[in-house]
Amino acid sequence: MSLATATASTVSARLSTASLKDNSAPERTAPHGNADTFAADAPIEFTLITTRDAFDALEDEWNALFARAATSAQVFQTFNWNWHWANHYLSGAPGGMGGIGLCVLAGYRDGKLVMVWPLVRERVRGIAQIFWMGEPVSQYGDVLIDDLPDALPALKDAWNYLRKHARADVMRLRRVREDARVAPLLHVIGASASNPQRAPYLDLASAENFAAYEQRYSSKARRNRRRFMRRLEEQGHVSFARIHGGAEARAMAERAIDMKTAWLASRGLFSQALADKRMRSFFADVADAASHPTGCVVSSLTSNDDVAALDVSFACKGRLAVHMIVFNLAYEKAGVGGLLMEHCISDAFDEDIATFDLLAPGDAYKLEWADSTIGTNDWSQALSLKGSAYVEIYLNRLRGQIKSTLASVPKSLRKRLNSFLP
Incomplete structure (x- = not known):
C-alpha cells in the first residue's frame, strides 16, 4: 500500500x-x-x-x-x-x-x-x-x-x-x-447504507440488583447454568477474576486473541483483523493500561488454574462494551462462556454499569441474554468521480456478492482470497 x-x-x-x-x-x-x-x-x-x-x-x-x-x-x-x-x-x-x-x-x-x-x-x-x-x-x-x-x-x-x-x-x-x-x-x-446489523444490549438500569435482574431469564436457562457450574466444580477448583490493568491483564488479553483465533479455525473461519499481529499488541497494551487507560476490564474463569473462558470489555460512562467473550475449546461442552457471562453481568451491577453492551453482530447467543438491540450500518459516500464508481459498482454491488461467494470457498483458499478484499 x-x-x-x-x-x-x-x-x-x-x-x-x-x-x-x-x-x-x-x-x-x-x-x-x-x-x-x-x-x-x-x-x-x-x-x-x-x-x-x-x-x-x-x-x-x-x-x-x-x-x-x-x-x-x-x-x-x-x-x-x-x-x-x-x-x-x-x-x-x-x-x-x-x-x-x-x-x-x-x-x-x-x-x-x-x-x-x-x-x-x-x-x-x-x-x-x-x-x-x-x-x-x-x-x-x-x-x-x-x-x-x-x-x-x-x-x-x-x-x-x-x-x-x-x-x-x-x-x-x-x-x-x-x-x-x-x-x-x-x-x-x-450516503449509502450497507451491512445492517443489530447490536444487542442488557438494560441493567431496569433492575435494582442482579438477583432481581436474572428473574427475566427462564427458570430452565438458570437451572442449566447451575448444572454446568456443579459439573465444573466436580472437576476441581473453579474461580472467577476481574482484572483492571497490569501484567496479568496483558497476558490474558493476548490469550483471548489466541482463543478466538482457535475457535474460528475450528469452524473453518478466518479473520484478517485477528490474524494481524497489530491487533494482538493493541489489546495487550490497552489491557495493561500502563499509560492512557481505556477502561479495559479483563475477566476470567479458571478450572484447576486452567483458563476456561475470558472476557475483554471496556467501561465508559455507565456502559460496559463486551468486545470479546471467548472460551477454551477444551471446555466447549462445559458451558463456560455462559457461566462467565453471568458472572460478568453480576459484577457489572457492583460497578454501577447501566448498559451491558454485547455489540454487533446480533448473534443468537447474544440475543438470548439481551433485553433489546439497536441497529448499526456501514455508510459510504463518494467525494470524486472515481469514488462514485467505486461506491456504486464495488461497495454497493460486487463486495457483498464476493463475500458471499468466499463463504463457500474451501478453507485452504479462503484465507488467501480474503486478503485481497478491501
Whole structure:
C-alpha cells in the first residue's frame, strides 16, 4: 500500500455558519465555559490534523470535549483509545504498515474545541479513502460534537470542508449506530447504507440488583447454568477474576486473541483483523493500561488454574462494551462462556454499569441474554468521480456478492482470497 499521510495546507473559507482554516496543528487554548453559551451563528473554524504531534497536542481538549458531551456509546472515540490505535496501526508506528495517515477534523467555536471527526486516510489500489480512526478494533464509529444549537448545520459544514480538503475519493464509515451523532448528517447527504446489523444490549438500569435482574431469564436457562457450574466444580477448583490493568491483564488479553483465533479455525473461519499481529499488541497494551487507560476490564474463569473462558470489555460512562467473550475449546461442552457471562453481568451491577453492551453482530447467543438491540450500518459516500464508481459498482454491488461467494470457498483458499478484499 502506498503512503497516504495527508499533508496540511492553510485554507480559509466561509460556508454559511463556518469560517474554515486547515492547519497541521491547533495553536489555541480552549477557554472555559459550556458550548451552549455560544451563539448559534458564531463561526466554526475547522482544522485538519494530519501529523502525530498535532494529534497528541489535542489530548487535553479532546478529553474535555468527551467528558462534557460524549455519550456512553462513544467508548471507542476516547482520545486514549485512539492514542493506542495510533501506536500500532498508524503509518510509522512500530510494527505498523505504511499507507495510513491521520485526517482528523477538529472544529473550534470561539476558540473552544466543539467537534472532532476521528478519521484517517489510506490509498488502496488507487482509491483514496477516509474512514474511522480505530478500525478494525473499534466497534462503533461516531463524531464527537458539543450540544450545539446548530449541530446539524455545523456537521454539514464539516462535511463540505472534508469534501474540499481531505484529498479522498470516498468516505467509508463503518459500524455507525442508529442513534449516532453523525447519523442525521449521513441521511441528509444521501450516503449509502450497507451491512445492517443489530447490536444487542442488557438494560441493567431496569433492575435494582442482579438477583432481581436474572428473574427475566427462564427458570430452565438458570437451572442449566447451575448444572454446568456443579459439573465444573466436580472437576476441581473453579474461580472467577476481574482484572483492571497490569501484567496479568496483558497476558490474558493476548490469550483471548489466541482463543478466538482457535475457535474460528475450528469452524473453518478466518479473520484478517485477528490474524494481524497489530491487533494482538493493541489489546495487550490497552489491557495493561500502563499509560492512557481505556477502561479495559479483563475477566476470567479458571478450572484447576486452567483458563476456561475470558472476557475483554471496556467501561465508559455507565456502559460496559463486551468486545470479546471467548472460551477454551477444551471446555466447549462445559458451558463456560455462559457461566462467565453471568458472572460478568453480576459484577457489572457492583460497578454501577447501566448498559451491558454485547455489540454487533446480533448473534443468537447474544440475543438470548439481551433485553433489546439497536441497529448499526456501514455508510459510504463518494467525494470524486472515481469514488462514485467505486461506491456504486464495488461497495454497493460486487463486495457483498464476493463475500458471499468466499463463504463457500474451501478453507485452504479462503484465507488467501480474503486478503485481497478491501
